[in-house]
Amino acid sequence: MVEPSPPAGIRRGTPAYRKANLAFFLSAFVTFASLYSVQPLLPIFAEQFRLGAGDSSLSLSATTAVLAAALILASWVSDRVGRRRLMVGSIVSTALLGLALPFSPDWPSLVGIRAAMGLTLSGLPAVAMVYLAEEMEPGALGFSMGLYVGGTAIGGMAGRLLSGVLADWIGWRPALLVLGAAIAVAALAVVVLLPQARNSARQRVSLTRLARLIALQFTDRGLPWLFASAFLLMGSFVTLYNYAGFRLALPPFGLSHAAISSIFIVYLLGSVSSAWAGGLSQRLGRRRVYWVLVLVLALGIVLTALPSTIGVIAGLAIATIGYFAAHGIASAWVTRRAQQGRAQASALYMFAYYLGASVLGTLGGYAW
DSSP, X not given: OOOOOOOOOBOTTSHHHHHHHHHHHHHHHHHHHHXXXXXXXXXXXXXXXXXXXXXXXXXXXXXXXXXXXXHHHHHHHHHHHOHHHHHHHHHHHHHHHHHHGGGOOSHHHHHHHHHHHHHHHTXXXXXXXXXXXXXXXXXXXXXXXXXXXXXXXXXXXXXXXXXXXXXXXXXXXXXHHHHHHHHHHHHHHHHHHOOOOSSOOOOOOOHHHHHHHXXXXXXXXXXXXXHHHHHHHHHHHHHHHHHHHHHHTSTTTOOOHHHHHHGGGGHHHHHHHHHHHHXXXXXXXXXXXXXXXXXXXXXXXXXXXXXXXXXXXXXXXXXXXXXXXXXXXXHXXXXXXXXXXXXXXXXXXXXXXXXXXXXXXXXXXHHO
């Protein structure tokens, strides 16, 4: 008896391709706008709740810490309930928590809601790259991966920009409420647009099998280095943006909160660079392009030490280009390199990614 061939992947140029790309772009927007909406508010939290810079970063680090811890479990759940169901549930529950966040009565409750948001957010980044790798045709994958990472840049920028600028005008609580409403609308659009998965069959993976799949990823020569790079890339980048606002508010800069938040517009460069680098890596090779982009990120970080507003902004822009492009290549590299337990390999990469944000992002505040 001849086994039926698996369904063909989503082809470039088809209606399903356009819907999937739009759904993933909006999914990235919802996830990263929710995740980073509090980052420009750290100086406001420090002032209002009488906190130090490192303590105020807990509003972000609590989310990324829980997110990192939940990613492995989310990858296991996705094998059992299906990629799409997990992603949709993740996005909708995150949007609901975002609407509740502005009504936090005190600092512990705000951190508590942000920690819960880390759990709900875990569903998308744990399996998004895996869904694309399984559902897209190989020729369409590079651009779709790059577009998804570009969506993370747009979402991160929009969340920071809207909350930061609006907080300067109407206060941080109304600002987060406006952003939460926008995120809820985007989440509903994802529910409608995201295609059903056709090539990712559900698996009843036991916890023992899950542990073996996780251990298997560390037998590969390259994957552990990609996990380490995720920790360092994300940790350095989040630290850079966590405390740039504190520095730019002081002499010799003395920028207003709205002006500091406006600097996050440079995230648009990250959106463009990630999509561009995805195609470039397919032509020239991931390894060759990746290391050039890491050097670009390092150059940008060095430039932010200049005692000049233009120099700091230029450094942030260059670092953003290098970071998003390098991350887009590395994350696609993981899903291509993993031979078994692809969801677990992707989750381990994202675990290291958000662990870097939590550990280095908070330690950077105490160093500041």
